[in-house]
Amino acid sequence: MVVLLYDKTFDxxxxxxxxxxxxxxxxxxxxxxxxxxxxxxxxxxxxGTDPEKAAxxxxxxxxxxTERAYNAVYRIHLSGAADAEMILYxxxxxxxxxxxxIEENFxxxxxxxxxxxxxxxxxxxxxxxxxxxxxKTADGIYYALMDPxxxxxxxxxxxxxxxxxxxxxxxxDSRRNYGFYYNCEQTMVINLSSDKVNPLNxxxxxxxxxxxxxxxxxxWKKYFKSTCIEERRNEKLQMQHMPxxxxxxxxxxxx
Amino acid sequence: MRQESLEKLEILAGAAKYDVSCASSGTQxxxxxxxxxxxxxWGICHSFADDGRCISLLKxxxxxxxxxxxxxxxxxxxxxxxxxxxxxxxIVDLTIEFYRRNYIEGLFLSSGVMKNADYTMxxxxxxxxDLRLVHRYNGYIHMKSIxxxxxxxxxxxxTYADRLSVNIEISTEQxxxxxxxxxxxQGIMKPMEYIYQGILEYKEERQKTYKxxxxxxxxxSTQLIVGATPESDKQILSLASSLYSHNKxxxxxxxxxxxVNSYDKRLPALSAPPIVREHRLxxxxxxxxxxxFKMDEIVNDANPNLDLEIDPKLSYALKHPELFPIDxxxxxxxxxLRIPGVGPRSANLIxxxxxxxxxxxxxxxxxxxxxxxxQYFITCGELSxxxxxxxxxxxxxxxxxxxxxxxxxxxxxxxxxxxx
Ligand code: SF4
Numbered sequence: 001m002v003v004l005l006y007d008k009t010f011d012x013x014x015x016x017x018x019x020x021x022x023x024x025x026x027x028x029x030x031x032x033x034x035x036x037x038x039x040x041x042x043x044x045x046x047x048g049t050d051p052e053k054a055a056x057x058x059x060x061x062x063x064x065x066t067e068r069a070y071n072a073v074y075r076i077h078l079s080g081a082a083d084a085e086m087i088l089y090x091x092x093x094x095x096x097x098x099x100x101x102i103e104e105n106f107x108x109x110x111x112x113x114x115x116x117x118x119x120x121x122x123x124x125x126x127x128x129x130x131x132x133x134x135x136k137t138a139d140g141i142y143y144a145l146m147d148p149x150x151x152x153x154x155x156x157x158x159x160x161x162x163x164x165x166x167x168x169x170x171x172x173d174s175r176r177n178y179g180f181y182y183n184c185e186q187t188m189v190i191n192l193s194s195d196k197v198n199p200l201n202x203x204x205x206x207x208x209x210x211x212x213x214x215x216x217x218x219x220w221k222k223y224f225k226s227t228c229i230e231e232r233r234n235e236k237l238q239m240q241h242m243p244x245x246x247x248x249x250x251x252x253x254x255x
Numbered sequence: 256m257r258q259e260s261l262e263k264l265e266i267l268a269g270a271a272k273y274d275v276s277c278a279s280s281g282t283q284x285x286x287x288x289x290x291x292x293x294x295x296x297w298g299i300c301h302s303f304a305d306d307g308r309c310i311s312l313l314k315x316x317x318x319x320x321x322x323x324x325x326x327x328x329x330x331x332x333x334x335x336x337x338x339x340x341x342x343x344x345x346i347v348d349l350t351i352e353f354y355r356r357n358y359i360e361g362l363f364l365s366s367g368v369m370k371n372a373d374y375t376m377x378x379x380x381x382x383x384x385d386l387r388l389v390h391r392y393n394g395y396i397h398m399k400s401i402x403x404x405x406x407x408x409x410x411x412x413x414t415y416a417d418r419l420s421v422n423i424e425i426s427t428e429q430x431x432x433x434x435x436x437x438x439x440x441q442g443i444m445k446p447m448e449y450i451y452q453g454i455l456e457y458k459e460e461r462q463k464t465y466k467x468x469x470x471x472x473x474x475x476s477t478q479l480i481v482g483a484t485p486e487s488d489k490q491i492l493s494l495a496s497s498l499y500s501h502n503k504x505x506x507x508x509x510x511x512x513x514x515v516n517s518y519d520k521r522l523p524a525l526s527a528p529p530i531v532r533e534h535r536l537x538x539x540x541x542x543x544x545x546x547x548f549k550m551d552e553i554v555n556d557a558n559p560n561l562d563l564e565i566d567p568k569l570s571y572a573l574k575h576p577e578l579f580p581i582d583x584x585x586x587x588x589x590x591x592l593r594i595p596g597v598g599p600r601s602a603n604l605i606x607x608x609x610x611x612x613x614x615x616x617x618x619x620x621x622x623x624x625x626x627x628x629x630q631y632f633i634t635c636g637e638l639s640x641x642x643x644x645x646x647x648x649x650x651x652x653x654x655x656x657x658x659x660x661x662x663x664x665x666x667x668x669x670x671x672x673x674x675x
Contacts, residue, residue, distance in 0.1 A: 102611070104607040104608065104610070104611070105608065105610075105611035105612075106604050106607065106608040106611075106618070106621070106622055107608050107611055107612050107614065107615075107618045108611070109621075112621055112622075126299075129299050130299055130300055130301050130302075131301070131302075132357045133356060133357060133358070134355065134356045134357050135356070136355070136356070142355060142356065144357070159293075159295075162285065162286050162293050163286065163291075163292060163293045164291070164355065164357075165286050165288070165289045165290060165291070166289045166290055166291055167291070167355060184289065212352075215257055216352050216353070216356065218257075218261060219260065219261060219264055219349065219352075219353075220353060220356070220358050222261050222264050222265055222268075223264055223268050223313065223353075224302065224304065224310070225265075225305075226264065226265045226268035226269045226272070227268050227269075227271075227272045227304055227308075227310060227314060228272070228304040228305045228306045228308075229272055229273070229304075229306045229308070229513065230306075231513050231527065231528055232306040232307075232308075232513075232528060232530065233305055233306050234305075234306050234307035235305060235307070236307070237303075237306075237307025238303045238304065238305055238306070238307045240307075241300065241303045241307065241309065242302065242303040250302070251356075251358075252302055
């Protein structure tokens with residue numbers, strides 16, 4: 001059995017695909033260099049990242065797929081979904097084997113799998129746009145902690161850049177321990193290790209909060225309660241739209 | 256001061272909550288530079304209240320003082336409730352601070368009537384004007400237009416707001432007069448007309464120059480209360496369809512009557528709001544807007560009210576067994592949409608997917624078709640035809656479906672049914 005190893009970047013992955021086609025490889029797994037799995041009798045092949053090869057694969061994909069579908073390839077790779085590489089690999093085999101665009105052939109399980117997975121990822125990206133709750137710090141930075149199942153914050157960065165163009169903000173991924181910091185000019189990837197943020201509820205310790213911050217949190221909680229129509233109470237419906245796993249960092253759901 | 260603003264918010268959010276509209280979609284507003292806010296075309300729900308309703312906008316009243324005495328409204332003047340009023344600065348401030356924290360998509364501003372319609376409108380317009388011009392705020396704004404407001408103020412509101420709405424509330428003129436004696440039908444219809452004209456002109460100008468000043472780019476909407484007066488679903492839905500086709504409304508909202516003023520004998524005594532009926536009306540509205548149904552296919556003189564037990568699409572299918580079964584490998588999009596258990600999304604997948612090969616029931620299931628429902632209405636090659644609607648009696652199927660639903664449903668659970 002063949003296991004292909006690469007550096008986990010998107011260009012790296014496209015380079016892997018290039019080598020697969022060029023050398024007619026039949027991998028049973030595609031994993032990062034640091035993969036811990038030690039598989040007996042596996043033939044491990046390391047593949048280096050080559051931007052030129054990656055670009056050729058990307059251009060070929062663009063010719064065969066619509067924008068939505070080739071972006072889905074990017075999103076799925078980025079998402080860190082379990083087995084993402086093999087799912088994409090199987091899909092691309094079919095894409096390149098067919099003379100016509102197959103992205104809508106939903107009778108094919110590999111094509112449908114791509115569509116479904118991408119839908120899940122886009123849904124979670126939307127949940128970030130919905131459920132980010134910024135807390136304003138004393139130095140004027142709006143900070144939010146999130147804990148998404150997929151790695152989707154990069155997909156929504158431009159939404160937040162456009163919307164909050166005149167304020168500094170940080171959106172931080174607690175699960176992957178990295179985040180994005182926008183300083184009104186540009187957005188940077190950051191790693192923070194701070195004991196000022198409680199990872200259990202996302203709260204910033206009050207000594208570094210802006211003066212009015214807690215007051216606005218109170219107002220928001222008050223609004224949240226007051227806008228509910230008691231005669232129509234329906235917690236099941238609430239949970240269906242706003243799954244419980246997102247509650248831990250939601251200001252309005254904290255005591 | 257802080258305590259006071261909390262209290263005001265409680266009163267004025269509580270007073271505004273009966274307006275069911277929460278949509279924040281329909282405009283795309285890009286941030287023109289380094290300022291605050293964008294409006295996204297599809298609208299974002301930022302939270303969900305304990306009643307399961309989406310919270311997208313800060314839905315708030317400028318004041319709940321009102322000189323009118325509408326029977327169905329908590330804020331009517333004869334009610335002894337806590338009253339409060341915001342200054343325009345207070346609302347501007349709340350909107351911006353909530354927006355910056357990503358709590359909301361924007362503002363939904365309404366108000367009770369102070370002194371007269373125009374006096375009130377002027378104050379509301381000031382809020383939205385300040386947001387746009389002083390604070391360069393680009394987020395979403397929905398503003399209610401007060402019945403009886405002058406054309407000029409409605410015009411001004413439209414230049415700042417994304418959406419304007421005038422609530423009709425009661426579907427027939429006669430019953431409106433009865434329950435809201437201070438309002439007159441013309442006072443409601445006129446502002447709707449002004450808005451419609453403003454939008455038409457804006458669209459024309461837009462053809463000439465891309466830079467034409469915006470006017471209510473997300474269109475107008477209204478709300479109809481259901482169950483406070485004896486109108487049939489047919490009366491309600493015909494009004495809705497004429498609002499969609501003649502006044503080009505973007506949305507009609509249906510609000511199950513909540514008996515807030517039970518002492519008023521003009522109103523029916525309800526133990527709970529008619530949530531199931533409201534839900535059926537929304538489904539019918541969807542069939543009309545997205546499933547290419549005509550209103551008289553859904554409700555007509557023979558059946559003026561929607562079936563509460565099953566959804567209107569299933570109900571239509573059971574009344575028309577002669578149209579089924581539908582061959583999913585051949586039928587056109589319109590017919591496929593009429594199959595119970597198939598929504599627009601799976602209908603699209605079917606049309607696209609069948610180009611690549613015959614669809615089987617297994618593939619249909621994977622495309623999101625609810626086979627439990629659809630199986631009685633389709634053929635796709637390998638499905639046995641022994642229990643098709645044309646062979647089984649429609650009454651039998653209706654019984655089967657209602658029992659399935661009842662088995663699943665606990666009391667008070669109607670809203671948990673997703674649209675289909
Ligand atoms: S005018 Fe509006 S706020 Fe005043 S009583 Fe009538 S419905 Fe209520």
